[in-house]
Amino acid sequence: xxxxxxxxxxxxxxxxxxxxxxxxxxxxxxxxxxxxxxxxxxxxxxxxxxxxxxxxxxxxxxxxxxxxxxxxxxxxxxxxxxxxxxxxxxxxxxxxxxxxxxxxxxxxxxxxxxxxxxxxxxxxxxxxxxxxxxxxxxxxxxxxxxxxxxxxxxxxxxxxxxxxxxxxxxxxxxxxxxxxxxxxxxxxxxxxxxxxxxxxxxxxxxxxxxxxxxxxxxxxxxxxxxxxxxxxxxxxxxxxxxxxxxxxxxxxxxxxxxxxxxxxxxxxxxxxxxxxxxxxxxxxxxxx
Amino acid sequence: xxxxxxxxxxxxxxxxxxxxxxxxxxxxxxxxxxxxxxxxxxxxxxxxxxxxxxxxxxxxxxxxxxxxxxxxxxxxxxxxxxxxxxxxxxxxxxxxxxxxxxxxxxxxxxxxxxxxxxxxxxxxxxxxxxxxxxxxxxxxxxxxxxxxxxxxxxxxxxxxxxxxxxxxxxxxxxxxxxxxxxxxxxxxxxxxxxxxxxxxxxxxxxxxxxxxxxxxxxxxxxxxxxxxxxxxxxxxxxxxxxxxxxxxxxxxxxxxxxxxxxxxxxxxxxxxxxxxxxxxxxxxxxxxxxxxxxxxxxxxxxxxxxxxxxxxxxxxxxxxxxxxxxxxxxxxxxxxxxxxxxxxxxxxxxxxxxxxxxxxxxxxxxxxxxxxxxxxxxxxxxxxxxxxxxxxxxxxxxxxxxxxxxxxxxxxxxxxxxxxxxxxxxxxxxxxxxxxxxxxxxxxxxxxxxxxxxxxxxxxxxxxxxxxxxxxxxxxxxxxxxxxxxxxxxxxxxxxxxxxxxxxxxxxxxxxxxxxxxxxxxxxxxxxxxxxxxxxxxxxxxxxxxxxxxxxxxxxxxxxxxxxxxxxxxxxxxxxxx
Numbered sequence: 001x002x003x004x005x006x007x008x009x010x011x012x013x014x015x016x017x018x019x020x021x022x023x024x025x026x027x028x029x030x031x032x033x034x035x036x037x038x039x040x041x042x043x044x045x046x047x048x049x050x051x052x053x054x055x056x057x058x059x060x061x062x063x064x065x066x067x068x069x070x071x072x073x074x075x076x077x078x079x080x081x082x083x084x085x086x087x088x089x090x091x092x093x094x095x096x097x098x099x100x101x102x103x104x105x106x107x108x109x110x111x112x113x114x115x116x117x118x119x120x121x122x123x124x125x126x127x128x129x130x131x132x133x134x135x136x137x138x139x140x141x142x143x144x145x146x147x148x149x150x151x152x153x154x155x156x157x158x159x160x161x162x163x164x165x166x167x168x169x170x171x172x173x174x175x176x177x178x179x180x181x182x183x184x185x186x187x188x189x190x191x192x193x194x195x196x197x198x199x200x201x202x203x204x205x206x207x208x209x210x211x212x213x214x215x216x217x218x219x220x221x222x223x224x225x226x227x228x229x230x231x232x233x234x235x236x237x238x239x240x241x242x243x244x245x246x247x248x249x250x251x252x253x254x255x256x257x258x259x260x261x262x263x264x265x266x267x268x269x270x271x272x273x274x275x276x277x278x279x280x281x282x283x284x285x286x287x288x
Numbered sequence: 289x290x291x292x293x294x295x296x297x298x299x300x301x302x303x304x305x306x307x308x309x310x311x312x313x314x315x316x317x318x319x320x321x322x323x324x325x326x327x328x329x330x331x332x333x334x335x336x337x338x339x340x341x342x343x344x345x346x347x348x349x350x351x352x353x354x355x356x357x358x359x360x361x362x363x364x365x366x367x368x369x370x371x372x373x374x375x376x377x378x379x380x381x382x383x384x385x386x387x388x389x390x391x392x393x394x395x396x397x398x399x400x401x402x403x404x405x406x407x408x409x410x411x412x413x414x415x416x417x418x419x420x421x422x423x424x425x426x427x428x429x430x431x432x433x434x435x436x437x438x439x440x441x442x443x444x445x446x447x448x449x450x451x452x453x454x455x456x457x458x459x460x461x462x463x464x465x466x467x468x469x470x471x472x473x474x475x476x477x478x479x480x481x482x483x484x485x486x487x488x489x490x491x492x493x494x495x496x497x498x499x500x501x502x503x504x505x506x507x508x509x510x511x512x513x514x515x516x517x518x519x520x521x522x523x524x525x526x527x528x529x530x531x532x533x534x535x536x537x538x539x540x541x542x543x544x545x546x547x548x549x550x551x552x553x554x555x556x557x558x559x560x561x562x563x564x565x566x567x568x569x570x571x572x573x574x575x576x577x578x579x580x581x582x583x584x585x586x587x588x589x590x591x592x593x594x595x596x597x598x599x600x601x602x603x604x605x606x607x608x609x610x611x612x613x614x615x616x617x618x619x620x621x622x623x624x625x626x627x628x629x630x631x632x633x634x635x636x637x638x639x640x641x642x643x644x645x646x647x648x649x650x651x652x653x654x655x656x657x658x659x660x661x662x663x664x665x666x667x668x669x670x671x672x673x674x675x676x677x678x679x680x681x682x683x684x685x686x687x688x689x690x691x692x693x694x695x696x697x698x699x700x701x702x703x704x705x706x707x708x709x710x711x712x713x714x715x716x717x718x719x720x721x722x723x724x725x726x727x728x729x730x731x732x733x734x735x736x737x738x739x740x741x742x743x744x745x746x747x748x749x750x751x752x753x754x755x756x757x758x759x760x761x762x763x764x765x766x767x768x769x770x771x772x773x774x775x776x777x778x779x780x781x782x783x784x785x786x787x788x789x790x791x792x793x794x795x796x797x798x799x800x801x802x803x804x805x806x807x808x809x810x811x812x813x814x815x816x817x818x819x820x821x822x823x824x825x826x827x828x829x830x831x832x833x834x835x836x837x838x839x840x841x842x843x844x845x846x847x848x849x850x851x852x853x854x855x856x857x858x859x860x861x862x863x864x865x866x
Contacts (some may be wrong), residue, residue: 009690011726043707045548056715056727061707063551064717065544066574072508072541076548076556077707079506079534084552084707105537264505264530269553269706271530273503273672280667283497283525287487287662288318 004033007042009059014050020171020197020208021051021118027174028087028116029058031181037085045074047090047099050125051118051197054089068099071106074113081267082257085185086113092133093123096152100132103154107161107190112255114184114191117154118171120199121206128202138205153241158192159233164250165191166232168243170211171198180246189255196244218245227251289479291346294353295424298339298370299362301330308360308417309340311442312424315434316344317488317661320481324349324775325659326852331513331597337365346479350625350660350775354856357476358427359396360420362403364388371396377474381423381465383416399423399468406460415457422461426469429477432462487662491629491655491772494662495559495585496521498633501670504555504583505531508545510538510564513597514653515587518559539567543584547571551580551716553677553706555637559585562604563594569611572646574718576616579694579702579741581640583633585649587656588771590850599850600653602771603823605831608648609800615738617745619643620800622650624755624774626662628797629655634670635751642675643744644704650799652822654772654852676703682711690714690724696736700743745801753798754806757781763792765862766814768807770796770828773820773853780858789862796828802835816865817842820858824848 007029015021032042042060046052048067055062061084065073074088088106095103095117106115122140123129129142133154137146158166165187169177177195184191196211216239218224224245225231232248257263264271295312299305306327313323324343330336343353356373359366361382371380371394378396382388383403390398401423407415418439425432435458443450469475489497496518499507505526509519523533531554536542542558549556560568565586575582588604590596608620619639623632633649640647682691682705693714695702702723705712715725720737722728755774765784767777774795781791794810796803811817811832819829819842826844833839845861847853 038710040708040710040713043552053727056717056725059713061713062715062725063548063578064715064719065547066570066718069540069544069571072536072544073548073551075534076506076508076545076550077552079532079545080549080552080554080556081706081708101537102541105541109534260527260532262527262530263532266530267554267708268505268531268549269708271503271505271554273555275501275503275529275667277667279528280501283500284487284664287489287493288485288664 001036002033002038004029006039007032007059009057011057013057014053016201018200019050020120021054023171023174024116024118024177024195024197025054025057027177027181030178031185032060032085034178035182035185041083042085042087043077045070045077045086045088047094049091049094049123051089051091052094068094068097069102070094071099071102071115075106075109075111078111078113079268081269083267087116087185088113089116089118092117092119092121093131096132096154104157104161107158107163107192110164110189110253110256112189112257114181114193116181117192117194118197119194120197120203122199122203124199124202135205153236154194155236155241155247156233159229159248163192163248164189164253166248167191167193167246168195169193170196170215170244172208173244176244183246187249188258189253214242216243218243218247289477291479292349293344293358293428293476293478294341294356295344295358295360296339296341296356296370296373297360297420298337298366300334301332301336301338302334303362304414304417305338305340305362308420309342311435311438312421313342313659314438314488317486318437319434320483320486321345321478322348322661323488323659324352324661326352326654327657329598337369339366339370344478346481351779351855352852354854358424360424361388362416367391379427381420381427399465401461401465403461406464407457410457410460411453415454418454418457419461422458423465425458426462426465427476429475432458485664487664488659489626489662490517490657490659491626491651492517492587492657493521494626494630494665495633495649495651497665498630499557499637500525500529501667502555502634502637503672504557504637505529506549506554506556507533507558508536508542508549508556509533509558510536510542510560512561512564514589514656515559515561515564515585518585539564540571543568543571544574547575547580547582550582551706557583557585559587561587561589562591565604565607565611573612573614573616575646576612576618576741577718577720578716579644580716581644582646583636583640583649584646585651588650588652596850598653600852601822601848601850602652603827603848604650605799605823605827608650609831617643617645617741618800619645619647619745619748620650621647621750622770622797622799623655624771624795624797626655626660627665630665631669632797638671638673639748639750641677642673642701643748644675644701645744650771652771658772676701678703678705678709678712682709684711690726692723693725694721694723694737694740696723696740700740748801750798753803755795755797756810757793758810760790760792761813762790763814764790764816764866766792766794766810766817767820767858767862768794768796768817768828768832769820770799773822776853776855776858777820779855780862783855783859784862789866791862799831802831804835807832808836811836811838811841815841818845818862818865819843820845820853822847822852
């Protein structure tokens with residue numbers, strides 16, 4: 001059986017020292033091993049940005065696509081081969097700005113993949129511009145007087161879009177994060193895990209210390225029930241979204257794959273391409 | 289007796305004009321006639337003039353005709369907009385309900401037939417279309433029993449009574465009209481057809497059926513005119529094969545999802561029209577640099593932007609060849625008939641896997657939506673070739689290095705493994721990369737990978753890159769076109785030849801890489817080259833000048849008003865040259 005070391009490759013990440021993404025990578029590798037995956041059965045599909053490079057740093061099949069489009073690529077991979085474990089990943093710009101349309105629709109479609117967002121509330125790779133997650137008033141190169149837009153609340157947004165698995169974590173909580181990714185992989189449907197992954201170079205506000213001070217662990221809230229959607233929404237609003245842990249899970253709704261009319265049990269990628277002559281003749285006759 | 293007939297039915301959109309044409313056409317197709325249809329419609333659900341022009345012939349036809357024999361009109365607008373097409377012995381069959389007026393400058397006969405009144409008497413005004421079919425049958429001296437089977441198929445679900453009522457409506461229309469046709473009125477009786485069974489379908493049907501035959505089991509697409517029929521067909525047929533269609537949130541998702549599915553090993557298609565292709569372009573570049581097979585259909589319509597969304601145009605040529613930033617190897621094919629649309633689509637999947645690049649199947653609105661008679665399609669000519677897809681297990685090795693997915697090879701094509709394969713792990717990225725897919729900005733590597741990618745399509749094997757009808761070693765005119773103009777060119781050619789002009793015809797089926805070797809000799813041996821295309825800038829003519837030269841003899845014959853060419857327009861252009 002593969003261990004987390006089997007998910008390491010020899011590629012050195014180009015992230016800044018201290019970047020939160022290192023821990024996210026480690027958590028993904030551990031979670032993959034913990035759920036019993038072999039590297040060839042994992043496909044990591046990533047977007048563009050610092051965090052988008054993650055698919056190249058894990059020893060598994062990896063596809064580094066175009067900006068904002070990790071989710072449709074990942075859903076395509078899963079549709080082609082339902083036996084693969086598919087993890088999509090990228091930053092908050094990738095998922096909540098250019099790719100927001102895909103994020104909402106992937107949530108409501110509920111294809112059985114896991115989406116990990118490395119949320120640093122800034123554009124890092126383009127060297128420090130405002131992100132849809134930046135707080136109002138946040139000063140960056142593209143918002144020198146402070147952002148005058150409202151930040152997106154991804155967890156609340158996911159709940160309203162019909163998400164079946166919504167979780168949030170902090171990159172330094174390696175153990176909790178690993179457990180959430182494992183739960184996300186096992187969840188039958190779309191799982192969204194937003195991870196606060198601080199940018200040590202460009203975000204001087206939302207630092208490690210800031211998160212430690214401001215985050216509340218749901219496990220510390222007595223009797224928190226992740227199956228209660230209404231309470232999940234209230235808790236998020238009460239804490240301004242700054243909570244970590246499993247926020248909401250619906251284990252009853254079926255995944256997209258389970259609902260498709262007559263969808264092949266064997267992966268489509270292994271299907272015989274040759275068409276039965278009788279079926280073809282039937283199709284031809286329908287036009288006569 | 290006549291051997292061909294041109295019939296048109298028109299009225300307000302949403303009035304059942306299409307089903308009238310459909311029932312008439314299917315019945316005649318089953319008698320063994322060859323049909324070719326053109327639908328004039330607007331980008332709205334109800335209202336606005338719409339018409340369906342159908343040409344019926346005892347021999348193969350691939351174009352609408354210059355003129356018209358019978359016009360069935362459900363409103364005055366239909367008469368006003370279309371009467372000029374009628375020849376002097378043509379007939380207008382108009383609903384008496386709107387008190388039709390015959391324009392002064394036509395010799396065609398007008399018959400006010402109480403379509404609505406007869407239908408209402410029989411039960412419902414909805415059957416006015418059936419009355420019109422009956423009246424048409426009287427003019428054609430056509431036995432109305434030929435409609436029984438189709439009416440049964442369409443209305444059978446609603447019960448025997450509805451079927452009987454509709455047949456009664458056809459008969460009532462026939463009987464009424466028969467009485468009007470007193471001595472001296474010319475009956476347009478068609479010669480008997482051969483009775484052979486043939487298909488009757490639109491180009492989009494053929495593309496969708498081609499995808500099924502080629503082993504395509506997944507489609508990701510977004511609805512758009514005139515491409516939606518492809519996804520609508522596949523969502524009906526793929527489930528029986530375990531596959532499916534996802535209607536995505538947008539065109540970008542459709543294209544990237546198709547890339548993801550192709551990467552993971554299932555033959556996947558996406559289809560759209562110009563606006564969708566514009567949105568897919570970044571993803572097409574991703575397919576190019578990651579060498580992920582991809583089949584994209586572009587059903588051209590009037591552009592730019594929303595342009596003329598329900599009208600004929602061929603203006604995406606340059607965008608399809610050069611679209612996406614940067615440079616990638618790409619194959620652009622342009623079937624010119626429904627048969628070719630089927631076989632080319634099956635081949636598109638092979639080429640996409642053999643050359644590991646995007647393949648664009650280009651059609652135009654007339655080819656995609658024009659319904660026509662097609663000789664039965666066959667699986668005999670359909671092959672499945674997957675190129676260098678690794679299907680055997682890859683043995684374990686000491687060396688744990690990544691699989692060389694982008695190995696620099698002589699033909700430029702590298703072995704391709706799909707996720708799930710042990711010992712095949714590699715990286716895929718839209719960033720320039722080395723042989724294992726690892727990002728690399730080295731100049732040496734850049735050259736090696738760029739050269740490798742372009743080497744792939746240097747000698748592409750494409751069965752018939754140019755359809756040729758070449759009878760003359762030296763021609764006065766070489767007529768060139770692509771997609772649906774094939775029929776008009778063929779007809780113009782016959783007329784010109786009858787008048788002594790030496791005409792050759794080349795229809796380009798492989799737009800890119802351009803088949804210079806095939807086209808150059810034909811250009812050389814012609815005095816003039818007339819390139820017929822539905823766009824304003826002469827895109828194909830320009831591509832020809834770029835590839836084969838001879839700019840001095842290449843003449844552009846362009847039409848971009850939203851309508852397909854008529855045979856006489858091509859004929860006249862050539863006559864003017866000499």
